[in-house]
Amino acid sequence: MSVMVSESTSLAATAVRCVPARVEPTPVSVREAIAARIALVPRRDENILIDLGDGEQIMVDLSTGTMGHALSTASEPTIALRIAPRYLSRILNGTLEPRSALLSGSMKFTGRVESGVRLLDELGGKRFPRQETFTDVPAPSPTTDTVLARRQLQEYGVCIVSGALPPAQLKALRTRLDDQAEAERLAGVAYLDGGRAASKERRGYRGDDEVDEASADEVVPNQRIWCLQNKGDEFIDVLNNPVIDDIVIPYLEDDHPQAAIYSANIVGGGGEAQFLHQDQSGVHPTTPFAIGVNMIFCLDDFTEENGATRILPGSHIAERGLAPDNIYTIQGTVPAEAPAGSCILTDTRIWHGTGASRSISRRRAVICLMQRSWTRGASNGVLAVHPSVLEAMPDKIKAMFGHRVTDGLGAIQTEPEGTMVAWDPDQLVLKMHAGSTSIAG
Secondary structure, three states, X not given: OOOOXXXXXXXXXXXXXXXXXXXXOOHHHHHHHHHHHHHHXXXXXXXXXXXXXXXXXXXXXXXXXXXXXXXXXXXOOOEEEEEOHHHXXXXXXXXXXXXXXXXXXXXEEEEOHHHHHHHHHHHOOOOOOOOOOOOOOOOXXXXXXXXXXXXXXXXXXXXXEXXXXXXXXXXXXXXXXXXXXXXXXXXXXXXXXXXXXXXXXXXXXXXXXXXXXXXXXXXXXXXXEOOHHHOOHHHHHHOOOHHHHHHHHHHHOOOOOEEEEEEEEEEOOOOOOOOOEOOOOOOOOOOOOOOEEEEEEEOOOEOOOEOOOEEOOOOOOHHHOXXXXXXXXXXXXXXXXXXOOOXXXXXXXXXXXXXXXXXXXXXEEEEEEEEOOOOOOOOOHHHHOOHHHHHHOOHHHHHHOOOEOEOOEOOOOOOXXXXXXXOOHHHOOOOEOOOOOOEOO
């Protein structure tokens, strides 16, 4: 993977360092905070309309560093942001990332999104000068050197381990995944996404509500297969892969990371590019360390043509100023190209997204997001493992799905460190009465 960082932005757009008292989730408090901070924002020829709802609107004029009511000016806004005071107050307090607000649909817009994101970064004190050069470590490309791979993961937020899946295991995974995917389609339970015909839920919020509406004439070319732990020993075997012990555990400095999401993605021809996102976008405020590492096991060659994951190298460290102002474009990203059998590992803070597929062939991957043992995963591991699967699952793998008491966390009724626990209602003590040995149902 060759790394070219996108074009430079002005170093004048530095963060607002003097942050006033906590902003309350009210229109009045939000207005006061913006009025106090706007003079510190660099001047440029932009007007930003902020619609708080219920008729509350603010027009920010960055050419003069002033603000007023929208109705008092005839200027056309560069962008109109629609966001409730409770979300805007969190951005101003630095506890909510503006791009995450877009991803969740908490903030919507019409117009030039870059202008709005930049302003909110500045008002929240989180706008940093762009660092074009940040390391002497070679750019990530497939390697068998795990020491180098760990350094690349640290510096670039991504590394690629070649030969992570031996040929026999690679063949077995392809066969099992294809069979499972076809069976789910035939049973009518397949999860399809990635095309313009997909629902908004499965397509993701694409930005401006007034455009990019799905068309029934378009295809939905991608298929995701969830909870792989329940779908064959072939997938359980992947969780014993050496990259977990050699890279993930040392990187997170956590002996028992959990499998927060375990799934597969089959990208079909014509799949559109995914919006850029972080795999820990639900963590607020953003942490100065990785919550987890995502492992992408390539069952086919990953190429730019077939929609290889696109990465913004180095963007996992916020102070480098490399986070995208427009998450709906791949500008500045590079494809993580890798041969089949490789494992692409990404820091959960890195900005990335699935690339658009211009190929007629499929691109298959098994994906496991490993998170620190004290975090809450997107998938509830304890509830997501079927009892019949849990019964035969080794303790090492059970721990990955939250069945181990680790550092005093994850117990049911104060079980000691290292205990393996599971959902068993018969072991839970319910309401009782003195003088009776029965437990009330």
